[in-house]
Amino acid sequence: MRAKLSTLAAVALSGGLGLVAGSQRWVSFMLETEHRVETVAGNDVNSALAPVSIAVVAAALALTIAGPVFRRVLGVLVALLGAGLIALTLGVVVDPLSAIRGRITALTGIAGSDTSGMVVWHELSPWVWASVVAGAVAVLGGIAVVVAGGRWAAAGRKYDAKPRAEASGAPDRISDWDALSGGDDPSEAGGDADPGRDIR
Known part of the structure; x- marks a missing residue:
C-alpha cells in the first residue's frame, strides 16, 4: 500500500509541478531596439x-x-506524457530564440528568421529545468506503475469482508440484535423463535 501511495503521489506531483512551471517565466531577453527586459512564460x-x-x-x-x-x-x-513534457521543454532549451520568435514579432512587427538577430541578450529561467524534472518523475512513475501496478490492491477490496462473512454463515452481532428486536431468538438452533412469543 505504501508503494502505491508513493507512486501515485509522485505522478500527481509531477503533473502539478509541470503546471506550475509552465505558468512561470521561462525566457528573459532584451532587444537591440528596446532598453528593457522582456519575459515569456512557458505556456x-x-x-x-x-x-x-x-x-x-x-x-x-x-x-x-x-x-x-x-x-x-x-x-x-x-x-509517454512525461517523455512528451521533457521533449517540449528541451525544444526551448536547445533553441530559445526560436521559441520566443512570436513574442519578438508582437513587439517589433517584424516576422521571420530576422528576429533572432535583434536579440542582444537572453536567459533561461530555472523553471525550465523544473519542467524537465517534472517530466522525468512522470516517466519514472509511469514505469513503476507498469512494473508493480498489477500487485496493488484494488480500491474497495477491504469492504468485501463483511459480505463474505455473511455468506459463510459467520455470527454477526448486529444481525443478532436485529433478530431479537424482531422477536426471534438467534441462540436457538433453528434460528426461529416461537411465533407466539413476544419479546419486549
Missing part, C-alpha cells in the same frame, strides 16, 4: 505544456480506481 512558448501536465494529473486520479490491466495502460500513458 506562451508552447501551449501544449498545460494540457500534457493536466493529463498526467488526471491519469494519477484514474489510477486510484483502475484495475490491474488498466493500471498498466495508464502507466504507459503517464510515461
